[in-house]
Amino acid sequence: xxxxxxxLLCISLNAFAQSFPSKPVRLIVPFPPGGAVDYYAxxxxxxxxxxxxQPILIENRSGAGGMVGADLVAKxxxxxxxxxxxNIAALAMNVGIYSKMTYDPRRDLTxxxxxxxxxxxxxxxxxxPSRTVAEFIAHARANPGKLTYGSAGSGSAPHLATExxxxxxxxxxxxVPFKGGGPMVADLLGGQIQMVIADQANLMxxxxxxxxxxxAMTGAKRSSAIPDVPTVAEAGVRDYEAGSWYGVAAPxxxxxxxVDLLSREIAAATSSxxxxxxxxxxxxxxxxxxxxxxxxxxxxxxARIGKVVAASGAKFE
Numbered sequence: 534x535x536x537x538x539x540x541l542l543c544i545s546l547n548a549f550a551q552s553f554p555s556k557p558v559r560l561i562v563p564f565p566p567g568g569a570v571d572y573y574a575x576x577x578x579x580x581x582x583x584x585x586x587q588p589i590l591i592e593n594r595s596g597a598g599g600m601v602g603a604d605l606v607a608k609x610x611x612x613x614x615x616x617x618x619x620n621i622a623a624l625a626m627n628v629g630i631y632s633k634m635t636y637d638p639r640r641d642l643t644x645x646x647x648x649x650x651x652x653x654x655x656x657x658x659x660x661x662p663s664r665t666v667a668e669f670i671a672h673a674r675a676n677p678g679k680l681t682y683g684s685a686g687s688g689s690a691p692h693l694a695t696e697x698x699x700x701x702x703x704x705x706x707x708x709v710p711f712k713g714g715g716p717m718v719a720d721l722l723g724g725q726i727q728m729v730i731a732d733q734a735n736l737m738x739x740x741x742x743x744x745x746x747x748x749a750m751t752g753a754k755r756s757s758a759i760p761d762v763p764t765v766a767e768a769g770v771r772d773y774e775a776g777s778w779y780g781v782a783a784p785x786x787x788x789x790x791x792v793d794l795l796s797r798e799i800a801a802a803t804s805s806x807x808x809x810x811x812x813x814x815x816x817x818x819x820x821x822x823x824x825x826x827x828x829x830x831x832x833x834x835x836a837r838i839g840k841v842v843a844a845s846g847a848k849f850e
Contacts, residue, residue, distance in 0.1 A: 553791050557588040559615045560781075563602025563623050565595045567715030568685065569732035569817070573649060573779055574618045576811060580802035595713055598686045599623030600635055603782075607641035611786035613795060617642065620651075621690045621777045625834040629842040630688035639835075642782040644827035646796040648803050651777040652733045652816035653694055653751040655765060656740060658724050666749045666768035669728070673704035681707045683717040683726040693841055694751055694775035695730045698765065701773045721745065730775070733758070733816025751775040758814050778820070780827055792824050 560578070562571045574591050582589045594602035603623045609615035617623065622630075624638050636642070655666065661680075663669035673680055684692035687710040699706060709726050711717040714735045720726050722744055729736070730751055737759065739745040749765045750756055753774050765773045781799055783792060800821040802808060809819045822830065 551790075553613055553794065554585050554587045556614065557590050558585065558613070559590045559592055560618050561602045561606050561615060562591060562593050562618050563595060563599035564593065564620075564685065565713035565715050566593050567718075568713045569651065569734045569815075570618060570620050570779060571715075572734050572815065573812065573817060576808055577799065577802040580805060580808060581798060584798045584802060598627055598630065598688045600627055600631070603627075603638070603642070604635040606782065606784055607636035609784045611643075611784040611788075613783055613787050613791035615784065616645065616795070617782045618779065619782060620779045621834065621838075622686075622688065624780055624782060625831050626690060626693070626838050626842075627688065628835060629839045638782070638831065641785050643785050643787050643792055644824050644831060645781040645783055645792055646799050646824065647778055647780040647820055647822040647827040647830055648799060649779050649812060650818045650820050651779065652756050652818070653691065653730050653775055653777065654733045654736045654740075654747050654759075654762070654816070655698075655728070655730050655749045655751060656721070656736045656745045656747050657728045658721055658726070659744070659746055660724055661727050661746070663748065664746065666763075666765055666770065669748060670702045670704055670770075673702075673706055677705040678707060680728065681709050681726045682728040682730070683709045683711055683721055684729070685714045685717055685731065686710050686712060690775070690777045691730050691732075693838075695728075697775060697841065698730065698751075698770065698773060701770050732777070734812075737815065756816050758816060778830075779817075780822075780831075789824075796824050 560574050562574050564570050578589050594605055599622045603617055603619060606615055606617040663672050682695050714731055718735050721729050740747045747762050749768055750762055751765050804819045
């Protein structure tokens with residue numbers, strides 16, 4: 534009887550996978566509109582609609598460093614019609630940051646694909662009298678506790694990236710958390726905060742327009758889109774490197790055939806020449822992965838980030 538039930542279940546799942554998708558697919562972005570994760574989702578939206586033959590609906594469900602949106606997906610039906618477009622925070626970092634999690638990314642979500650790697654830029658408001666990282670560090674040391682920096686939320690990847698810079702450079706700059714990258718950039722443009730480390734996609738349009746000043750890239754190497762901007766390490770801050778990544782996940786229990794289909798189509802959309810070029814210009818580099826490779830990457834990141842969180846002392850209830 535058990536073998537018969539297993540066979541019937543297998544046949545049912547295969548039939549479901551072959552008909553998928555037969556209705557609109559929701560992409561849950563766990564951050565506000567205007568942020569970098571939202572930018573990526575909207576960049577691939579039309580290409581995915583063409584590939585899947587169904588409308589792709591983007592919903593922004595922000596809050597708690599991405600946990601609100603991720604929890605919604607974790608509790609959704611495991612049928613492939615509700616997907617999380619998450620980042621390093623929602624899919625890995627929150628585990629080490631928050632003592633109370635409403636979901637476990639390892640247990641409650643199924644990795645579909647790691648889509649892109651993300652460059653961070655260190656930028657300041659033009660009122661800050663610093664044109665290099667060294668000058669900013671000197672300015673911050675001369676004014677301890679008087680400068681402010683913004684992040685997309687307490688415990689976010691940019692928050693930890695800036696805390697790491699503060700440690701390595703021995704500076705005291707006050708943290709102002711926001712509910713997403715969009716509101717943070719708005720206050721930086723208005724001069725309410727002086728500095729941020731954030732996604733290149735969020736900052737470079739304003740840098741090119743002269744409304745912000747880019748001081749450095751935070752990764753291991755310069756961005757091909759802005760090769761004249763040095764890295765923080767090049768500026769003399771030793772043992773410093775920071776960045777992010779995005780990925781798509783489905784609720785745990787989603788049929789493997791559906792996961793594989795989604796992985797292939799999202800990879801094709803992200804790496805298509807038009808979209809890849811558009812993303813690269815914004816510091817978002819298509820990488821792609823199989824579901825198994827993405828699962829392994831998340832495990833590796835959980836171990837790595839745990840060390841960074843411990844060193845920073847960041848912990849939230």
